[in-house]
Amino acid sequence: MGLISKIKDIDIMDLILSKLHGGLFRKVSTVFVGIFIIFSLIIFAFFSFQQLRYLKNSLINEGNSLVSALAINSKLGVLAGNELMLKKEATGFLYQPNVIGISIFDRDAALMSIKKKGKEHIAMRLASISDIKGRMKKGESPPFIYEDKRCIDIWAPVYVSVEFKDEEEMMLGIAPKKKRLVGWVELILDKSDILRKERLYTLYSLSLFILCIAWAYYLMRRASLKIVGPLDRMYKLVRGFSSVEEMHEIPVEKRHDEAGRLASAFNELVRRVKKREEEKERLERQLLNAQKLEAIGSLSSGIAHDFNNVLSSIMGGADMIKYHLQRGEEISLNTAEIILMSCVKAREMIGRLMTYTKGQEVEKRPLKLNDQVIMIKKLVAGIISDDIEVKLDITPDDPIVFANPTQIYQVLMNMVTNAQDAMPLGGSLKIGTKVVEISETEASKKASWINPGKYALISIEDTGIGMDEETKKRIFDPFFTTKEMDKGTGLGLHNSYSIIKEHDGFIDVISSPGKGTTFQIYLPIADVKEVVVDQEEEESLKDLPHGYGTILVADDDMFVRGFLKDLLTDFGYDVILATNGMDVMKKFKENIDKVDLLLLDIVMPYKHGRAIQDEIRHIKPEVKIIFMSGYPDYVLEEKGIFISDIEYLHKPIRSAFLIKKIQQAMNS
Numbered sequence: 205m206g207l208i209s210k211i212k213d214i215d216i217m218d219l220i221l222s223k224l225h226g227g228l229f230r231k232v233s234t235v236f237v238g239i240f241i242i243f244s245l246i247i248f249a250f251f252s253f254q255q256l257r258y259l260k261n262s263l264i265n266e267g268n269s270l271v272s273a274l275a276i277n278s279k280l281g282v283l284a285g286n287e288l289m290l291k292k293e294a295t296g297f298l299y300q301p302n303v304i305g306i307s308i309f310d311r312d313a314a315l316m317s318i319k320k321k322g323k324e325h326i327a328m329r330l331a332s333i334s335d336i337k338g339r340m341k342k343g344e345s346p347p348f349i350y351e352d353k354r355c356i357d358i359w360a361p362v363y364v365s366v367e368f369k370d371e372e373e374m375m376l377g378i379a380p381k382k383k384r385l386v387g388w389v390e391l392i393l394d395k396s397d398i399l400r401k402e403r404l405y406t407l408y409s410l411s412l413f414i415l416c417i418a419w420a421y422y423l424m425r426r427a428s429l430k431i432v433g434p435l436d437r438m439y440k441l442v443r444g445f446s447s448v449e450e451m452h453e454i455p456v457e458k459r460h461d462e463a464g465r466l467a468s469a470f471n472e473l474v475r476r477v478k479k480r481e482e483e484k485e486r487l488e489r490q491l492l493n494a495q496k497l498e499a500i501g502s503l504s505s506g507i508a509h510d511f512n513n514v515l516s517s518i519m520g521g522a523d524m525i526k527y528h529l530q531r532g533e534e535i536s537l538n539t540a541e542i543i544l545m546s547c548v549k550a551r552e553m554i555g556r557l558m559t560y561t562k563g564q565e566v567e568k569r570p571l572k573l574n575d576q577v578i579m580i581k582k583l584v585a586g587i588i589s590d591d592i593e594v595k596l597d598i599t600p601d602d603p604i605v606f607a608n609p610t611q612i613y614q615v616l617m618n619m620v621t622n623a624q625d626a627m628p629l630g631g632s633l634k635i636g637t638k639v640v641e642i643s644e645t646e647a648s649k650k651a652s653w654i655n656p657g658k659y660a661l662i663s664i665e666d667t668g669i670g671m672d673e674e675t676k677k678r679i680f681d682p683f684f685t686t687k688e689m690d691k692g693t694g695l696g697l698h699n700s701y702s703i704i705k706e707h708d709g710f711i712d713v714i715s716s717p718g719k720g721t722t723f724q725i726y727l728p729i730a731d732v733k734e735v736v737v738d739q740e741e742e743e744s745l746k747d748l749p750h751g752y753g754t755i756l757v758a759d760d761d762m763f764v765r766g767f768l769k770d771l772l773t774d775f776g777y778d779v780i781l782a783t784n785g786m787d788v789m790k791k792f793k794e795n796i797d798k799v800d801l802l803l804l805d806i807v808m809p810y811k812h813g814r815a816i817q818d819e820i821r822h823i824k825p826e827v828k829i830i831f832m833s834g835y836p837d838y839v840l841e842e843k844g845i846f847i848s849d850i851e852y853l854h855k856p857i858r859s860a861f862l863i864k865k866i867q868q869a870m871n872s
């Protein structure tokens with residue numbers, strides 16, 4: 205499983221935890237509170253029911269005792285049919301709590317005595333004597349109880365004992381074997397008291413219940429937080445991770461429960477992901493190095509190709525000079541220009557190579573396209589075969605593009621060389637510029653990176669052999685060539701295509717066999733009005749005055765030393781040459797009074813330039829020192845040589861520029 209999938213796991217975990225957090229807390233709280241409410245409700249209902257039952261049973265028991273006592277007490281009154289006696293008996297019972305009515309009937313159901321509290325108790329009667337008789341016939345035993353929501357109605361028969369064994373038994377009230385029904389007593393009990401008590405009880409219970417719920421909610425919340433809290437903290441921590449670097453382990457809090465175990469598992473995951481990330485970075489670095497090496501490999505073949513083109517013009521130019529000098533003829537200024545321009549291009553190519561190896565972007569700047577084309581025409585005119593006519597057709601619009609001049613030069617030189625190769629028997633080569641507008645539909649047809657708008661168009665048109673459709677399809681492929689083994693690498697157009705693409709442009713080709721070829725290079729017009737001209741390039745030796753003084757020149761390259769001696773001597777200076785660091789010190793000490801300026805290569809055998817400077821400053825502080833080097837700045841820094849505080853010139857140096865710098869240093 206790859207790292208990406210691990211990271212996806214973390215996303216999923218984040219999602220789960222976020223859902224868990226919202227959901228789990230709610231769920232745990234809801235479940236807890238829900239269970240508590242259900243339990244409380246059941247307990248509440250159970251106890252309410254029990255309480256009500258208890259109250260009712262107490263009332264019924266009380267009623268039963270009263271009715272039994274009344275039945276016994278009324279015996280004589282009923283037997284004697286003495287209403288006064290009965291009334292007296294009943295009055296005592298009527299003052300008992302909850303009793304609202306008492307009725308006493310004789311055997312024939314005639315009412316013998318009624319006592320009542322209020323008037324309504326007759327209306328409250330729930331049964332009649334015939335109901336009682338019916339229940340007695342069924343074998344039910346008294347007292348007989350009837351109940352509705354307002355009252356309890358209790359009936360009991362009044363018996364007298366018959367067939368006593370003797371008078372003593374009768375006096376003692378010992379139950380005889382036989383008894384005779386002589387009447388009925390009825391007691392009505394009011395339920396409003398127990399209903400009131402029940403209401404009060406319900407109110408108390410309900411308040412207690414609400415209090416319990418609030419308390420339970422508080423406890424549940426605390427309990428839920430205790431369960432969900434660590435998950436919540438984990439969730440917040442995981443949410444905070446926006447990259448692998450920001451992943452931290454979660455403080456486990458020495459918990460041994462599920463949350464603790466989850467945190468430990470997560471920490472283990474974090475450790476593994478970090479380890480994998482480190483491994484991945486290590487592999488990426490390795491891959492990058494491998495790719496860099498590969499890129500340098502293919503780059504060097506590309507550069508070698510373009511460098512050979514440049515060297516061709518330099519060698520061609522030098523051959524021409526030699527040839528004319530040998531014949532005692534005048535040398536054309538144009539030939540020198542060709543050599544110089546080629547050298548400038550070669551220097552820029554080296555710069556580009558350095559930029560590439562450092563992984564930086566190629567430097568682009570506003571460029572007058574017509575100037576580039578004119579320069580190419582000049583170059584080409586000097587080296588192209590005589591049987592090819594070179595024509596120029598530039599637009600007066602003078603388009604400015606944002607480009608790297610060396611790369612544009614490279615592309616144009618490739619096209620021109622191809623055109624020459626396509627015209628072995630001679631012909632005509634037309635180089636032109638134009639400004640064109642590209643519509644949205646055209647842009648979408650050209651290439652995916654092309655935006656509609658104004659473009660500068662450079663066309664290179666030849667009257668050569670042309671190409672068939674098959675060749676045309678493959679010309680931009682790397683190493684595709686139709687030329688002989690040593691004549692073409694097949695990289696020219698491939699490089700050109702990449703360069704133009706890097707400039708947000710594109711290349712079109714129009715060609716058919718025998719009818720010549722036209723390459724059209726489109727580059728977006730830059731949104732600038734003026735271009736800055738490179739000062740160094742504008743200097744000319746002929747404009748510079750001669751000087752005087754002694755210069756100690758040190759370089760380990762014999763040709764550079766030789767050239768510098770010639771140049772400086774020509775400009776009036778006395779020159780002492782040194783070949784390495786030790787030699788510089790020796791020559792300096794020998795000529796200490798004469799030397800006005802040192803022109804030092806920074807990196808030399810035995811002692812580098814900056815170390816020499818430190819020594820010389822102690823011996824002769826006023827002496828001027830100019831450094832030069834062919835190494836790029838970053839290489840010098842890697843070697844521990846810092847150049848930010850010294851006068852330093854990059855090789856190759858234009859002669860006029862060097863002379864000017866020397867003159868400025870001498871005069872300062």
Ligand SMILES: Nc1ncnc2c1ncn2[C@@H]1O[C@H](COP(=O)(O)OP(=O)(O)OP(=O)(O)O)[C@@H](O)[C@H]1O
Nearest residue numbers: 622623626679685686687692693694695696697721
């Ligand atoms: N102007 C042209 N006329 C006819 N064919 C051309 C023209 N330009 C390019 N080609 C064809 O495209 C092929 C590829 O060109 P490219 O510049 O990439 O490589 P090359 O010229 O063969 O090699 P190199 O550039 O190293 O000299 C050429 O071999 C040739 O067949």
Ligand SMILES: [Mg+2]
Nearest residue numbers: 618622696697
């Ligand atoms: Mg080519």
